[in-house]
Amino acid sequence: MGSMPAESVEIAKAELTKxxxxxxxxxxxxxxxxxxxxxxxxxxxxxxxxxxxxGIKSHRCLQMTPALQYCNMMCIFCWRHHTINRITGVGGEWDRPEDILDGLIREQRQLLSGFKGNPIVDKRLFDEAMEPKHVAISLDGEPTIYPYLADMVKLIKSRGMTAFLVTNGTNPERLMELTEEDAEPTNLYISLYGPDPEAHKRICRPLIPDSWERLVESLKVMREFQKSVKVVRLIMINGYTIRDPEKYAELIRIAEPDFIECKGYMHVGESQKRMKREAMPSLDEIRPFAIKLAEALGYEYLAEDRPSRVSLIANPSSPHYDVVKMKALGFSQ
Ligand code: SF4
Structure with missing residues (x-):
């Protein structure tokens, strides 16, 4: 994999400073x-x-992306800065998973070094943080654009870490590659941004013509995963997406996920330039919708987290149900 096919890749200098x-x-x-x-x-x-x-322990989590600023959508609620050249880039080679992971762990340790010696930081937690245990592939960009994602997941797992992948579902072929032996992420998330193609287009502003069809295809591919904890995440935005639970249920049935998260949009970062503050729902606005959705699917409203404005709905026949339920009830507040 030393010399990889040239595709899109290089971060503009001005962007780097930012x-x-x-x-x-x-x-x-x-x-x-x-x-x-x-x-x-x-x-x-x-x-x-x-x-x-x-099971994620936040102090041992490496929040990363292998596709910085590369995305095929320009979601209105996204807190990141939207660059041009988001799909094609400016040429170069894709980096190898080993180089990426080693480099990111090195940088994470460097970034955390300031906590050393801080009297409020428990030394055991600090030492653990220097040895990340979870890799959250979700920081920025659409990770399925990275062509060696399956190898990246395999590498993460071979090092005894868990891999947590969040995708917008527009790359079913790449997702299919992850169904290979050892390439299934520990947690697989597909995000839904609205219950129908019209809402999807309005909210995601896709840069590819068939993003909705590809998303539906990815929901079908999700069913193929045997080991991953499969989560469909709904982005809840007042005035946009908190509606039509039956329509969502129809889509979600395609994927047969273990869990559904109804997660409130957060009015932060660049999204503040595109959205009004009122678009951010409270947990109390999300909960009634989530309960209706759970009823429509025959799932269970399991838990919620107020600071992150998220409701968790569970499939009671999921093999992961008991473990997550036990943890979720311990974590809810
Ligand atoms: S899973 Fe996500 S939110 Fe939780 S610690 Fe990791 S990066 Fe942060």
């Missing part, structure tokens, strides 16, 4: 790490992120 200021550390041509808010929170003695439901 990203660095925002706390990103770029490795190679198209990958980056950023310390997650919840990683800092746990190190300072605070709360874990709600993905503790699935």
């Amino acid at each position: 990203l660095r200021r925002a706390g990103y550390r770029v490795v190679g041509g198209h990958s980056a790490v950023k310390i997650c808010h919840w990683t800092r929170s746990v190190l300072r003695g605070g709360k874990n992120c709600y993905k503790g439901w699935y």
